[in-house]
Every structure is written in structure tokens, then in C-alpha cells.
Amino acid sequence: MMEKLKQSKVAALLKSTDYDRMVNVKGWARAHRGSGKISFIALNDGSVIHNIQIVVERDNFNQEMLKGITNGAGISVSGKLVQSMGKGQNVEIVATEIVLYGTADQELYPLQKKGHSMEFLRSIAHLRPRTNTFGAVLRIRHALAFAIHKYYNDRGFYYLHTPIITGSDAEGAGEMFRVTTLDPVKPPLNESGEVDYKEDFFGKATNLTVSGQLEGELGATALSLIYTFGPTFRAENSNTPRHLAEFWMIEPEMAFYDIQDNMDLAEDFLKYLVQYALDHCIDDLTFLNNMIDKGLLERLKSIVEVKYERLTYTEAIAILENSERTFEFPVSWGVDLQSEHERYLVEQHFKKPVILTDYPRDIKAFYMKQNDDGKTVRAMDVLFPTIGEIIGGSQREENLERLMQRIKEMNIAEETLWWYIETRKYGTVPHSGFGLGFERMVQFVTGMKNIRDVIPFPRTPNNAEF
Ligand code: ATP
Numbered sequence: 001m002m003e004k005l006k007q008s009k010v011a012a013l014l015k016s017t018d019y020d021r022m023v024n025v026k027g028w029a030r031a032h033r034g035s036g037k038i039s040f041i042a043l044n045d046g047s048v049i050h051n052i053q054i055v056v057e058r059d060n061f062n063q064e065m066l067k068g069i070t071n072g073a074g075i076s077v078s079g080k081l082v083q084s085m086g087k088g089q090n091v092e093i094v095a096t097e098i099v100l101y102g103t104a105d106q107e108l109y110p111l112q113k114k115g116h117s118m119e120f121l122r123s124i125a126h127l128r129p130r131t132n133t134f135g136a137v138l139r140i141r142h143a144l145a146f147a148i149h150k151y152y153n154d155r156g157f158y159y160l161h162t163p164i165i166t167g168s169d170a171e172g173a174g175e176m177f178r179v180t181t182l183d184p185v186k187p188p189l190n191e192s193g194e195v196d197y198k199e200d201f202f203g204k205a206t207n208l209t210v211s212g213q214l215e216g217e218l219g220a221t222a223l224s225l226i227y228t229f230g231p232t233f234r235a236e237n238s239n240t241p242r243h244l245a246e247f248w249m250i251e252p253e254m255a256f257y258d259i260q261d262n263m264d265l266a267e268d269f270l271k272y273l274v275q276y277a278l279d280h281c282i283d284d285l286t287f288l289n290n291m292i293d294k295g296l297l298e299r300l301k302s303i304v305e306v307k308y309e310r311l312t313y314t315e316a317i318a319i320l321e322n323s324e325r326t327f328e329f330p331v332s333w334g335v336d337l338q339s340e341h342e343r344y345l346v347e348q349h350f351k352k353p354v355i356l357t358d359y360p361r362d363i364k365a366f367y368m369k370q371n372d373d374g375k376t377v378r379a380m381d382v383l384f385p386t387i388g389e390i391i392g393g394s395q396r397e398e399n400l401e402r403l404m405q406r407i408k409e410m411n412i413a414e415e416t417l418w419w420y421i422e423t424r425k426y427g428t429v430p431h432s433g434f435g436l437g438f439e440r441m442v443q444f445v446t447g448m449k450n451i452r453d454v455i456p457f458p459r460t461p462n463n464a465e466f
């Protein structure tokens with residue numbers, strides 16, 4: 001018996017030119033064809049979109065075991081890495097030893113057939129990572145997550161872990177999920193007959209966070225530059241291809257940044273992430289370009305090169321009003337822009353990403369810095385082709401009186417925000433930040449049409465199976 005070989009990754013072997021050595025690979029068969037003297041197994045271990053070809057001289061192996069190696073079977077193969085004469089690959093492995101870990105009954109295995117719809121694959125989210133498309137998406141998702149940490153770490157930002165369970169419901173970014181240990185059938189009631197959250201686990205009503213921003217500001221007003229990268233939750237009952245109930249958000253918050261600095265950072269950050277994917281994920285992107293979205297690579301390259309268009313909300317409304325297009329939701333100054341408006345600006349009018357600033361005060365959150373016109377706030381949204389809004393951000397209101405005035409006008413429960421307000425009492429400074437929806441970014445980079453197909457286990461209304 002030979003010395004136990006160290007397992008190699010398929011990705012590394014496919015690039016290797018160190019031929020005629022013994023190697024071991026482990027993975028899942030994608031196909032097994034040929035039944036005469038020689039058969040060929042296409043083996044994939046998830047390290048790369050490509051399979052490695054295993055050459056099996058059938059007489060050297062147990063025939064029953066070979067029969068069990070069908071699409072989906074888990075196996076270990078040891079053998080000699082040789083230069084391949086066949087087309088489409090540089091190397092192959094001539095097997096000397098095969099261990100069959102687990103078979104996959106071809107009558108039952110849901111991935112036996114190729115070309116399943118995205119809808120069907122969602123119903124087998126436990127197995128879809130084994131498809132080429134989801135393998136590619138998940139590797140790109142990983143690369144982007146890594147690039148995000150690298151980007152901020154290289155620029156002196158600190159990763160701040162903000163809480164997932166929160167006692168403030170003041171952000172107003174969306175409907176929240178309640179977190180409670182109270183008896184759902186017979187909750188304790190107070191004198192007015194309402195649920196008494198004083199009896200609850202935290203002694204108050206708590207929810208899953210919709211954003212880490214408010215806590216992020218606490219970090220930035222001490223560490224200067226921070227970012228959060230964590231899960232956020234919104235109980236929005238919107239069945240759109242761009243909304244999840246559980247999604248990940250990156251929220252940098254920068255002391256001493258004004259809105260211009262904020263826009264510069266956002267644009268640089270987005271370009272960096274796209275370039276990172278082009279530099280590190282080209283095999284997967286090429287696959288997606290061929291199979292999912294023929295314009296993908298071109299779009300990604302153009303986004304890195306162009307300067308994003310910057311204009312105010314008021315200017316954008318004028319463009320939309322003067323456009324020939326009839327929108328499902330009519331536009332006028334004061335309305336919140338819908339995805340159709342955002343995409344018109346980006347895809348038809350400017351033909352490049354757009355950063356809109358200075359939105360009407362009444363459609364934005366209480367913490368945004370008020371402009372002197374008394375009508376608008378220093379908000380900035382970054383709009384992307386195919387996606388619409390990918391980033392929402394603003395310069396924050398650092399003036400205590402102006403902040404308090406907005407909190408009162410908007411009937412926000414001040415007592416749940418006393419800690420936030422104190423940052424404006426003690427050493428208040430100008431600061432800015434934004435939130436990038438991670439899945440929308442992954443959608444953009446992969447070309448996937450539906451946000452449910454860029455997260456391993458999507459959470460949407462009526463869907464929390466896996
Ligand atoms: P939208 O108008 O598209 O619902 P929003 O105005 O609610 O977005 P923000 O509160 O500004 O979004 O959140 C910051 C970013 O988080 C957005 O720009 C977007 O990329 C992302 N995002 C917001 N809601 C969702 C969601 N339900 N699922 C996935 N990503 C989201």
C-alpha cells in the first residue's frame with residue numbers, strides 16, 4: 001500500500017504542468033461515460049467551475065463499484081496526473097485507486113437532468129450549489145465578501161460588529177421582525193390591555209435590525225473610519241426580484257467626510273469590487289456570461305472605466321418629466337423614485353451609473369443632514385444598470401437642534417434614541433456613510449436576474465425551508 005496521498009484541489013491540478021506524479025482528488029462525479037475497456041469520469045470538487053477528467057481502465061477495478069459511480073456520486077480518486085491529449089483540458093488523471101463514498105440513485109437524484117429552471121432549483125436549494133451556475137455564483141459571492149474586507153482594511157477602516165437584535169425601531173428603513181420569548185398564545189398584558197414587553201426577555205420590545213447604521217455612527221465618532229458587514233432583516237412583503245427578507249449589508253461610516261467624500265468613496269468601492277471580480281473570478285464570470293447574460297463581461301468592464309454621473313434629485317425629476325416615456329408610477333417633485341425611474345436614468349438617459357443627491361426631506365430618514373433650502377437633505381443614492389438602487393447613503397445631521405427638530409416632526413420615540421442623540425451633544429463632528437446591499441452587488445456582478453439566486457438560502461415571504 002502506498003503512502004497516503006495528500007488531497008489536491010481540482011483548481012490547482014488543472015493549472016499544473018507538473019505531470020506524471022501521483023495525486024489524489026475528492027469530489028462528486030458530474031458524469032461517467034464509456035463502458036468498454038476505458039471509461040471517463042468528470043469530477044468536480046467545487047474549487048473551480050471546470051471538471052477534471054478521470055481515466056478509468058475498467059479491468060483494474062471492481063465492476064459493481066464502477067457501476068455506482070454515476071452523476072452525483074461522491075468519490076476519492078488516486079492516480080497519475082498526465083498531460084491530456086483530449087480537447088478542452090490540459091491534464092487528466094489515470095486512476096489507480098478509487099473509493100466510492102456515496103452513490104446517487106439516478107432514478108431519484110434531482111440533478112440528474114440538465115437545464116433545470118431557476119424556479120425549480122430554488123425548490124432544491126439544498127442541492128443547487130452542485131450546479132455549475134450556483135457553484136459560480138457562490139464562489140463569486142465569496143470573492144466579493146473577501147474583497148470588501150480587504151478594501152476597508154487596506155484603507156484603515158475598522159470592522160465594527162453591530163447588534164442583530166435591537167431595541168430601537170427608529171430607523172424607519174422597513175418593517176421589522178419582532179424578537180420575543182413571550183408566550184404567543186397568552187402574552188402578559190399591561191393595564192391598558194396591551195402586550196407587556198417589560199416582561200419580555202430584554203425587558204422591552206426588541207426586533208431584528210434593519211441596518212447597523214445608527215450603531216455604526218457610534219463607532220465612527222470614536223474610531224473615525226468603520227464599516228459593518230452583517231445580516232439585516234426587513235419584513236417587507238414585496239415579492240420583487242431585488243428584495244429579500246434577510247440580506248447582508250455593508251455600511252461604512254466616516255467621521256469628517258462630507259457628501260462629496262461619501263460619493264467618491266462609494267464610486268471607488270464599487271469599481272474596486274467589480275475589478276476584483278474580473279481579476280479573480282474570470283472563469284466563473286465567463287461561464288455566466290455565456291450561460292446567463294451575454295452582456296455581462298462588457299457591462300462589468302464599462303462600469304470600472306466610466307465616471308458616474310452625479311446630479312440632484314430635482315434635476316433627475318426634470319429629466320424624467322421631460323422624457324417621452326410613460327411610467328407605471330407617474331413622477332413629480334416629491335415622489336420616491338421607483339426602480340423603473342432609476343433604470344430609465346441609468347440605462348436610457350445617461351447610459352452609465354448615476355449618483356442622485358439632495359432628495360426631498362419628507363421621503364428620507366430623520367438623520368440625514370438638512371440643506372439650507374429647507375426642503376431637501378444631503379442624501380445620495382447610487383443607481384446601477386439592471387439593478388436600480390444599489391447604495392443608499394447620506395451626510396448625517398450633526399447639529400443637535402436640527403436633529404431633534406426632525407425627530408419631533410417625525411414622531412420618533414426619542415427615548416429609544418438617547419444614546420444616538422448624545423453623539424451630537426459630545427464632540428459632534430460632520431460625518432457620512434452609506435449602505436450597500438450585498439446581494440444586489442452580487443446580482444450585478446453575476447448577472448443573475450433574481451436576488452433569490454445569489455444567496456445560498458433565500459428568505460422571502462412563505463419561504464424559510466432550507
Ligand atoms: P429599495 O427602495 O430598493 O427598497 P431602500 O431605500 O429600502 O431600497 P436602504 O434602506 O437605503 O434601501 O438600504 C441600503 C441598501 O440595501 C439599498 O441600496 C439596497 O442595495 C439594499 N436593500 C434594501 N432593501 C433590501 C432588500 N429587501 N433586499 C436586499 N437588499 C436590500
Ligand code: MN
Nearest residue numbers: 173174234236
Ligand atoms: Mn426598501
